[in-house]
Ligand code: SF4
């Protein structure tokens with residue numbers, strides 16, 4: 001494992017464990033499996049673990065793993081204040097205290113304001129006394145460093161960056177998002193101020209691996225360096241010295257092993273012209289085939305009317321990657337053939353989902369488009385018959 005420095009000179013592993021995508025048995029995270037993955041990463045030198053109030057069961061799970069394996073003092077916990085729920089100063093304490101309980105600890109190494117999208121969300125926290133609160137928590141040692149995670153545009157990122165003496169920040173960044181959200185411009189601005197940058201969505205929610213179009217897969221397979229799609233995406237990030245730590249939601253031992261290997265080998269500035277040309281070609285191939293830039297994060301869920309938003313967009317994008325027939329079959333299986341159907345025509349246009357989408361997708365409009373493409377009349381008819389049988393049974 002290699003390490004880069006945080007603002008105060010502490011070593012942070014360049015690979016961080018994203019604790020949002022553990023395997024579940026029904027609603028519960030599979031504890032044994034998650035523990036073996038976390039401990040494999042720990043033994044390979046990963047010392048940064050990123051969780052959040054919002055990730056179901058994640059803080060509780062991490063607290064248990066760290067306590068049962070006696071490694072709390074050797075790891076750095078990053079967790080987040082659900083700032084979008086804060087309506088009063090008392091709420092800040094309530095969330096933080098509950099997070100400490102869940103994590104079975106009395107301090108958080110890196111505490112983030114979760115998902116700031118614009119200056120107004122930060123202003124709301126200031127109105128509720130966050131600056132004074134942070135000062136007190138830092139003095140007491142309950143919080144070691146304070147940062148924010150961000151999903152707005154570059155201009156807003158720069159404004160928030162300037163508005164407070166942050167210790168670190170977290171941005172969505174990968175080769176497909178080089179010029180959107182905080183983007184490369186934001187990364188450079190943070191680095192110039194000496195603010196470490198943690199990277200989330202390095203694989204764009206799997207899009208840069210499993211959901212690559214055939215043309216991009218071919219480019220990767222034919223490249224003489226014989227790297228996997230994930231390896232190219234990680235190396236593109238780590239070769240930039242301004243990147244401090246890249247989070248990966250690892251949910252298999254193979255993934256942990258592979259990512260740790262890359263994190264041990266990569267060198268800053270290692271890309272040559274042919275590497276950059278390959279990434280540019282892959283990007284062109286992806287952009288030709290993407291309908292909706294959904295990462296599958298699920299922040300828009302649950303929809304009060306039961307619409308499965310991420311699954312609908314996944315199937316919509318699949319039209320161009322896997323073909324219409326496969327996409328329609330998946331749509332029927334995932335969204336239609338279940339006890340409570342989750343089709344977009346159940347949407348009542350409340351707009352709740354759009355308030356939470358970090359990718360700023362016009363969800364209501366795009367759902368209509370997706371449903372129209374994925375459910376022509378004959379599919380509707382077929383699904384009606386299948387559902388009729390299913391519900392009878
Ligand atoms: S706008 Fe539609 S899809 Fe979005 S939360 Fe409301 S009902 Fe669900």
Ligand code: SF4
Pocket residue numbers: 293294295296297298299300301309310313356357358359360361363
């Ligand atoms: S629509 Fe937006 S919030 Fe919902 S899963 Fe996709 S990216 Fe996430």
